[in-house]
Structure formats: C-alpha cells, structure tokens
Amino acid sequence: MTPTELEFLSDLxxxxxxxxxxxxxxxLLENRLSPIATQRKLAGLAGLVTALRRPDEALAREVVEAMTTNETLFFRDGRPFEMLRTEVLPMLLKERAASRGLRIWSAACSTGQEPYSIAMLLREEAVRLAGWRVSIVATDITRSVLTKARAGVYSQFEVQRGLPITLLVKYFKQVGTQWELDPALRAMVEFREHNIIQEAAPGAGFDIVFCRNLLIYFDQDQKRRVLNNLAASMAEDAVLFLGALGAYSASPIASNRSLKNVASIAVPAGL
Ligand SMILES: C[S@@+](CC[C@H](N)C(=O)[O-])C[C@H]1O[C@@H](n2cnc3c(N)ncnc32)[C@H](O)[C@@H]1O
Incomplete structure (x- = not known):
C-alpha cells in the first residue's frame, strides 16, 4: 500500500x-479490505481507493463496517453489571419511584450480548420492577451486527462466553447447534442503526448509558465530543458505564466518578 492509499483509507x-x-x-487495512477488493474484482487496495474516489457510498460503508471491531460477550467484565444490579438499580429505583420509568441506552452494542445481558439482569429483578416501564435501546454503526443482534441467535461458543448456565437454561432454547433467545426478552431491546460521531443520540433523558469498548478506537478530541454528547442525552443523575472500570455519574453513588470530569478531562485508557 502506498502512503497516499494508506492516508486516503484511514482518513475515510x-x-x-x-x-x-x-x-x-x-x-489491519490490508487484512480486512483486501477481501472486499477481491470480491468486487478490483485491482487490490489501489483499485479499491480508485473506486472509493468516485465516490461510492455503498462501498465506503462496506469499508467502514469492515474496519469495526465487534468483539463482545455476555456480562463482559462482570463488574459493571454487578454495579448495575447492586448500586445503580437500587439508587434509580428510589429516585424514579414517582415516574416508575427507566430509559437505558446501550451504545455500540455489537451483536447484542451487552443489551441482552442488561435485559436478563432486569428480568431477574422483575419483582422490584413490577409496574415499571423500562425501555432499552441498543445502537451500532454496523448493519451486519445489528441483524445478528435482532435475531438473538447465538452459537455454543458465544453462549459459553460470560453467560451463567442458569441464565442460559432459563432464557435460551437450543435449536440444533444454536441457542435462541426467549422472544419476550428479545422484545425488551429495540435495535437501531446509529453513528455516534455523526448523529444525535437516539433519545434524551436516558437514566443509564452503556458505552463500553468503543472510545478506545477514537482520538482524544473525538472521545471528548462523544462524552459531551452522551452527557447531554442523559438525565441529571444518570449513570454512564465505560470500559471495565465502573460507573460515572453526576449523583453520589459508590465508586463513581463525576460525569462532568469524565467529559472534560483526559479519558482513562482502555475504555
Ligand atoms: C468492541 S465492540 C463493543 C461492544 C460492546 N459495547 C461491548 O463492550 O462488549 C465496538 C462496537 O462499536 C461499533 N462502532 C464503531 N464505531 C462506531 C460509531 N461511530 N458509532 C456507533 N458504533 C460504532 C462497532 O461496530 C462495534 O460493534
């Protein structure tokens, strides 16, 4: 790849x-984009760049999707979900006792394991949440992962990653070599295509936002911009989960860091 091609592709x-x-x-560009060039019968990455310069919107989208990393698993890192169950949920149940509503956003949800982990966790708290309206919106830029997420069908390997056996048996049905999520649980999550750096948040007044393992791919300016936009989409005392570290909030829950500080200072590595 020539420096010009490298610059063109990484800039796009x-x-x-x-x-x-x-x-x-x-x-990474070579590994992930060469198959696209081959499939489109283009002369390698040089041909791909020529085709993109035309421009070609569908091809540009395909290139961007190929460069996303969609690694995810159920209850990833454990701790954020434990905090959600033991600290954040009790706090919000108290704070929202009058409205009895909870709005949750899983940003950059990949193939759905994150929002479905949240849905299972909430279902396990059904007694405390009886009579509450809970909405979970889950978004991602990549269409193929959203298609898989909406289907709610996972391989043996995927369900073995992070999902406790009790929840597997309770919420999934084995069909051949695959595991299908209970339709009622699937219906708890609304999946939407959304580009976090180009589009307004898919709603306002969120009480809980998960934006995990996304900012790590962005530069410092972009991280700051995304965090400011997330903060603007959240209720005053909402809680933001980033990375594996824990939760950020404007309200004084245990182990928190101020949301204002997160948005205005250097973002910790590994988010
Ligand atoms: C590593 S996965 C994280 C999945 C999940 N949040 C987790 O922690 O397990 C990162 C996801 O971010 C998505 N992504 C990358 N850039 C994005 C953007 N600008 N807007 C929305 N989603 C994006 C990718 O498609 C990918 O599915």
Whole structure:
C-alpha cells in the first residue's frame, strides 16, 4: 500500500466512524479490505481507493463496517453489571419511584450480548420492577451486527462466553447447534442503526448509558465530543458505564466518578 492509499483509507474510516487507524495498524487495512477488493474484482487496495474516489457510498460503508471491531460477550467484565444490579438499580429505583420509568441506552452494542445481558439482569429483578416501564435501546454503526443482534441467535461458543448456565437454561432454547433467545426478552431491546460521531443520540433523558469498548478506537478530541454528547442525552443523575472500570455519574453513588470530569478531562485508557 502506498502512503497516499494508506492516508486516503484511514482518513475515510476516521471521518465516517471516528475509528483511528495508526501507521502500525496498516496490516489491519490490508487484512480486512483486501477481501472486499477481491470480491468486487478490483485491482487490490489501489483499485479499491480508485473506486472509493468516485465516490461510492455503498462501498465506503462496506469499508467502514469492515474496519469495526465487534468483539463482545455476555456480562463482559462482570463488574459493571454487578454495579448495575447492586448500586445503580437500587439508587434509580428510589429516585424514579414517582415516574416508575427507566430509559437505558446501550451504545455500540455489537451483536447484542451487552443489551441482552442488561435485559436478563432486569428480568431477574422483575419483582422490584413490577409496574415499571423500562425501555432499552441498543445502537451500532454496523448493519451486519445489528441483524445478528435482532435475531438473538447465538452459537455454543458465544453462549459459553460470560453467560451463567442458569441464565442460559432459563432464557435460551437450543435449536440444533444454536441457542435462541426467549422472544419476550428479545422484545425488551429495540435495535437501531446509529453513528455516534455523526448523529444525535437516539433519545434524551436516558437514566443509564452503556458505552463500553468503543472510545478506545477514537482520538482524544473525538472521545471528548462523544462524552459531551452522551452527557447531554442523559438525565441529571444518570449513570454512564465505560470500559471495565465502573460507573460515572453526576449523583453520589459508590465508586463513581463525576460525569462532568469524565467529559472534560483526559479519558482513562482502555475504555
Ligand atoms: C468492541 S465492540 C463493543 C461492544 C460492546 N459495547 C461491548 O463492550 O462488549 C465496538 C462496537 O462499536 C461499533 N462502532 C464503531 N464505531 C462506531 C460509531 N461511530 N458509532 C456507533 N458504533 C460504532 C462497532 O461496530 C462495534 O460493534
């Protein structure tokens, strides 16, 4: 790949998704974009760049999607979900006792394991949430992962990653080699296509936002912009989950960090 091609491709991906591809990640462009060039019968990455310069919107989208990393698993890192159950939910149940409503956003949800983990956790708290209106909206830029997420069908390997056996047996049905999520649980999550750096939040006044393992791909300016936009989409005392570290909130729950500080200071690594 020539330096011009490298610059063109990484610039296209960064402008459209926020994802930064540094020079040492050039191999990623090669590995992930060469199959697209081959499939479209283009002359390698040089041909791909020529086709993109036309421009070609569908091809640009395909390139961006190919450069996303969709790694995810059920109850990833454990601790954020434990905090949600033991600290955040009790706090919000008290704070929202009058309205009896909870609005949750799983941003960059990939193939759905994160929002479905939240849905299972809430279902396990059904007694405390009886009579409450709970909505979970889950978004991602990548269409293929959203299609899989909506289907709610996972392989043996996927359900073995993070999902307790008790929840597997309770909420999934084995069909051949696959596991299908209970339709009632699936219906708890609304999946939407959404680009976090280009579009307004899919709602306002969220009480809980998960935005985990996304900012790590962005540069500092983009992280700050996304965090400010997230903060603007959240209720005053809402809680933001980032990475594996825990929760950020404007209200004084245990182990929290101020949301205002997160948005205005350097974002911790590994988010
Ligand atoms: C590593 S996964 C994280 C999944 C899940 N949040 C977790 O922690 O397990 C990152 C996801 O971010 C999505 N993504 C990347 N850029 C995005 C953007 N600009 N807007 C929305 N989603 C984006 C990717 O498609 C990918 O599915």
């Amino acid at each position: 991906v960064r402008r459209r998704s926020g994802i930064v591809i540094t020079r040492d990640k050039e191999y």
